[in-house]
Amino acid sequence: MKLTAAVATVLAWALLAASAAIAAGPPQPPPIPTPPGDQNPWPAKKVDVAFYVETVTANKNESIYGKWAPTACTQTNFFARGERVVFHIGAVDAHTGQVLNDKLIKYAYLRIPGIDPVKVTFTPHGKDPATAPWTFTGRWDVPLDYPLGVVPFKLVMKLKKWGANKVASFSQLPLAPENLTIIDSR
Numbered sequence: 001m002k003l004t005a006a007v008a009t010v011l012a013w014a015l016l017a018a019s020a021a022i023a024a025g026p027p028q029p030p031p032i033p034t035p036p037g038d039q040n041p042w043p044a045k046k047v048d049v050a051f052y053v054e055t056v057t058a059n060k061n062e063s064i065y066g067k068w069a070p071t072a073c074t075q076t077n078f079f080a081r082g083e084r085v086v087f088h089i090g091a092v093d094a095h096t097g098q099v100l101n102d103k104l105i106k107y108a109y110l111r112i113p114g115i116d117p118v119k120v121t122f123t124p125h126g127k128d129p130a131t132a133p134w135t136f137t138g139r140w141d142v143p144l145d146y147p148l149g150v151v152p153f154k155l156v157m158k159l160k161k162w163g164a165n166k167v168a169s170f171s172q173l174p175l176a177p178e179n180l181t182i183i184d185s186r
Contacts (some may be wrong), residue, residue, distance in 0.1 A: 009146060030107055049093045049100070049168035053155060055180055058084035063141045069186065077178060081144050082184045089136035091168075100159070101134065108157040110138045114146070120155070133153060151180040 055077055057069035067082030079085050085112060091100040098104070102122035110118040118138045126132025136157075155170040172179045
């Protein structure tokens with residue numbers, strides 16, 4: 001009986017070692033060396049504010065038109081007429097690296113062709129404001145007769161510390177499959 005327990009123990013250790021080797025996969029190539037020079041993007045030389053902008057679907061019954069996407073809070077760039085587009089925006093002062101919040105900006109809004117400016121507010125993304133991440137958020141209910149195709153929206157933001165004529169803006173890169181696009185229906 002002792003021999004069987006010893007064999008079982010050796011087999012268990014061998015299986016464990018083999019599974020660890022399989023899980024590790026083939027040897028990885030060495031990491032790419034860091035390019036020479038300063039790698040810290042702060043302070044920026046040409047950009048005042050770095051933006052992250054995404055569009056996501058709204059929850060059921062949020063649009064004033066009573067239409068919604070099959071899934072809520074899903075990142076997409078395709079929205080049907082009548083659906084609500086939710087913009088989530090992250091912003092960083094590119095000179096200091098400071099993440100921006102409502103106390104640091106004077107105003108923010110979205111310019112959408114044919115629509116009054118859409119106000120952007122600083123809100124929690126989740127039910128509990130104490131634990132949810134906060135983002136700048138804009139909401140746009142796509143009119144039922146809005147033109148189909150790419151929407152060349154623009155985000156405009158002004159920091160409180162800036163003079164009268166200075167604003168930061170964000171426009172989508174001209175990559176048509178990646179741009180906010182209005183479709184007739186889902």
